[in-house]
Amino acid sequence: MQANLVGLTAASIPDPPVTFTEALVRRAQNGDGEAFAELIEEQYDRIYRTAWRWCGNGHDAEDIAQDVCVRIGQAIHGFDGRSAFSSWVYRITLNMVRDWQRAGQRRSAHADAYAEIVPTAEAPAQEDAATGSQLWSAVRSLPDKQRDAVLLVYAEGLSHAEAAAIMGIKEPTVSFHVHEARKTLRGLL
Amino acid sequence: MTDHRPDPFQSLGQTPPPPRPDARLKALAAAREAFAEADAKKTETAAKGSFGGRRLTSIISKLKGFSIMDMRIPVGTAAIALLVLPLGYQLYSTTAMTSVPPTAETRSRQVEQAPLVEPAPMAESGAALKQPAPPPSPMPAPALSDQVAMPSAPAGGMLTRQSMAELAPPTSYDLESNLAPEPSGDEFTSFEEQRLKIAAEEPVSTFSIDVDTASYSYVRRMLVDGYVPERNAVRIEELINYFPYDYPAAPSAAVPFEPTLNIFPTPWNEATQILSIGIAGYVPPAEEIAPSNLVFLIDSSGSMESHDKLPLLKRSFALLLDQLSDDDTISIVAYAGSAGIVLEPTAASERAKILAALDQLSAGGSTAGADGIELAYRLAEENRAAGTNRILLATDGDFNVGIDDPEALKDFIAGKRQSGISLSVLGFGQGNLDDATMQSLAQNGNGNASYIANFSEARKVLVEEVGGTLHTIAQDVKIQVEFNPAVVSEYRLIGYETRHLNREDFNNDAVDAGDVGAGHTVTALYEITPVGSGQVDPLRYGTAEANSGDGDEIAFLKMRYKLPGESVSQLIEQPVTADISHDDIALAGPDAQFAAAVAAFGQKLKGSVYGSTMSWDEIRALAQAGRGEDQGGYRAEFIRLVDHAAMLKRDGE
Incomplete structure (x- = not known):
């Protein structure tokens, strides 16, 4: 299995991780626990990063990432391959973030406050500039769609088309939301 | 679109801090558990399999229109994957772009596609294909170790094989992969079949004993499930050694086994004979x-x-x-x-x-x-x-x-x-x-x-x-057979590819080999060709008669083993003479018949170039004749397995 991965990577196939991931997904869907373990291990860091960007602190991100992983484990059998696996994972993650924040407005507010008062281990790394952190909190306070569009495009570095697929909207609409976000934040930035 | 002048949003691209490792591990473990649970549930209620995915996407569907947009990326990705995957694979397998050890599969394909690893491909391929007519040139085959990969179907070999009409199917490799998609991710070491050796050039054959039986169990499972096992999964010696044979037991723990020798005609080749070496491990009270x-x-x-x-x-x-x-x-x-x-x-x-x-x-x-x-x-x-x-x-x-x-x-x-x-x-x-x-x-x-x-x-x-x-009764059991070139022109060890030893390893007690447990029976078969009926032409310019062997001895058998816990090996020596030879396989006893049938079965299942001419019916009849007492019913089971194989991989295909 590992050798397979190495072999594929060395074959200079453009974007081998995608095909490799697809193979893992298929095997996991056939009930291969081994493949699923490898798959989720491969995805975890990205899920965690996404969660962190959306909610803004490590503790929530860890919890969300874990829930996302569990959800993937439960639902992977039903993943139908109509969208890319990565888009699917994004959708689960964003939903989870939304559920999480909706269910625990207070909790996450506390956590945010906590994160601000007690500088966690990761604090120095991210808080490189006061403006940076201001920007983050401003973006996170945007309406859901605007926030998702901005973060998908700028934080996750996806194209408008990819963001559109994940959000389930049309490509121009993504641009529109980003534009709206700019307008909303004009005073703050 | 709105990208102009230094964009504050650009700074969102920074990487968040990494997760804590223990949180990561916890999440992964939880995910695995959820997966296992869902998997178990899915096997119970398979029809509801797609439920989870649909439910999840529907949460988003309130953001209308996704199903149309949704298709772009997957279709594009699928198209690219379709185009690129075979291309990349081809590229990978035809060029040596990497020194990374390839997987079993890639290795075997590399061997097929790049026979350049051979120092002298023509001579080698000739020697490898025993049944076909004489090789194109009577060059001496270089002494290669058995483990050196050999092209299984080089161009030269194809020609000679075609001339043999309905002989061995041109490696049923393709057929197998078409007929029976491997149901699994099971991995096997790839190995090349033992090739024919010329007694005058390479009179000594050395190998380690193998008492494993995993290959037979695996092959049986695949056949019963309706799949032809992949060729690397078929290790003939493990098929043969799966079955108990009635060899005389050794008298004492000090000499834990004695070789039982037998020579009988090869059922799949009239020109050759089989030398069978059997041992039965001592059973301590x-x-x-x-x-x-x-x-x-x-x-x-x-x-x-x-x-x-x-x-x-x-x-x-x-x-x-x-x-x-x-x-x-x-x-x-x-x-x-x-x-x-x-x-x-x-x-x-x-x-x-x-x-x-x-x-x-x-x-x-x-x-x-x-x-x-x-x-x-x-x-x-x-x-x-x-x-x-x-x-x-x-x-x-x-x-x-x-x-x-x-x-x-x-x-x-x-x-x-x-x-x-x-x-x-x-x-x-x-x-x-x-x-x-x-x-x-x-x-x-x-x-x-x-x-x-x-x-x-x-x-x-x-x-x-x-x-x-x-209970191990003998450790590091090695067998070395030296053939008398005056009597034997060619020989081939059946199976034991993964157990090959170098000639010098035999007397080196530091070299590890297989162990024999109490009551284990081990059988090794050599297909030997008497002088005069060999496939390989004698050398035109070679040393005329270098061999000075005694005409009575066919070969000389040496076995080394260590008693449990000892570090110095014991030696058993025994000449193989013509008086153990039988003219008819039926006279050689049921064990001989059965072992030969299993060997033929393994070769045919692998699509070997040797011995695939035997029809399944013939193999079945031979196994039936060799059924003997069959106390555990294993031989009867084997006969049923032959029927399975006959259905999955028809004669002549």
Whole structure:
């Protein structure tokens, strides 16, 4: 299995991780626990990063990432391959973030406050500039769609088309939301 | 679109801090558990399989229109994958772009596509194809080690083969892969079949004994399930050695076995004969067996949950327990999933306690397995017994025992072997089985690798052959046969490809080889061609008659073995003379007939260039004739297996 991965990577196939991931997904869907373990291990860091960007602190991100992983484990059998696996994972993650924040407005507010008062281990790394952190909190306070569009495009570095697929909207609409976000934040930035 | 001037949004691209490792591990474990649960549920209610995915996407569908947009990326990705994957694969397999050890499959394809590894491909291919007409040029074949890869269907070989009309199907490789999509991710070491050797050039053949039977169990399972096993899964010597043969037993523990020799006509080739070398391990009486110390190292990862894995394992070990004497000690260690000591060393007489510990073992669990193997060895060392000290590793292919690097794991096991603790591997289930690792661990651990597919197999390995599995009577058993070029022109060892030894290894006691357990029977078959009817033309300019061998001796057999615990080997020597030769295979006895039938079966199943001319009916008839007493019913089962194979892979295809 590992050798397979190495072999594929060395074959200079453009974007081998995608095909490799697809193979893992298929095997996991056939009930291969081994493949699923490898798959989720491969995805975890990205899920965690996404969660962190959306909610803004490590503790929530860890919890969300874990829930996302569990959800993937439960639902992977039903993943139908109509969208890319990565888009699917994004959708689960964003939903989870939304559920999480909706269910625990207070909790996450506390956590945010906590994160601000007690500088966690990761604090120095991210808080490189006061403006940076201001920007983050401003973006996170945007309406859901605007926030998702901005973060998908700028934080996750996806194209408008990819963001559109994940959000389930049309490509121009993504641009529109980003534009709206700019307008909303004009005073703050 | 709105990208102009320094954009504050751009700074959002920074990477967030990494997750804490323990949170990560926790999440992964939880995910695995959820997966295993969902997987189990799915097998129960398969029809609802897509429920989860649909529900999830529908949460988003309130953001309208996604289903149309949704299609762009997947269609594009699929198209690219379709285009690029074969292309990339082709590129990879035809050019040596990497020194990374390829997987079994890529290796075998590389061999097919790039026969350039051969120093002299033409001469080699001629020698490799025994049945076809003489090779294109009578150049001396360079003395290659058996393990050097050989092209299985080089261009030169195809020509000669076509001229042989309906002879061996041009490697049924393609057919197999078309007919029977491999149902699994089982991995096998690829190896090339033993090739024909010319006695005058390479009179000495050396190999290590192999008492493993995993290959037969695997092949049987595949055939019964309706698949033709991949050719690397078929190791002919393991097929042959699966069956008990009625060789005379050795008289005492000091000489733990004696060779039984037999020569009879080859059923698939009129021009050749088969030299059969059989040994039966000494069975010590019960009171002579010293107490054993067994440590079960059990894989409890989520994948072990299915009924043919952990539950079967539990029942199997309960069987084994009945075979042990009260002085034996048992411990149980689990790894992957719920890791740790499950049972502290306990006397085998405390049956209830041991069974209770086994029962509470469950697949899955939240801890990631860590130092399972070291724990197992530590327990084994602390409770060293006078008799066998052995670790029985039971797994479905997850070797996440604490040492990640396979080489390091092998070294670790080989190192522990020196201190007298051996390791056997019991394979369970299907789909994930890593046969190559299983084999190499067991070989390095001086143990055996068995594949337990069902309860009756568990009975065979753990009850009927428990002596062989647990009580080693001879270690590092090597066989060396020197053929007399005055009598034998060509010879070919059937099977044992993965057990090849160099000629000089025979007398080197430091070189490891296979062990024989109490009551094990081992059979090796050579196909030999008498002088005058060889396939390979004699040399025009070679040394005329270099051989000065005695005309009475066909070959000279030497065997080396070490008694358990000793470091200096013993030698058994015996000439092979014509008086053991039979004119008809029927006169050679049922064991000879049956072993030959199994060999023919293996060769045909592999699509070997040797002996595939025999029809399934002929093989079946031969096996039927060699059925003998067949106490365990194994030979009868083999005959049914021939019928399965005949349906899956028709004659002449």
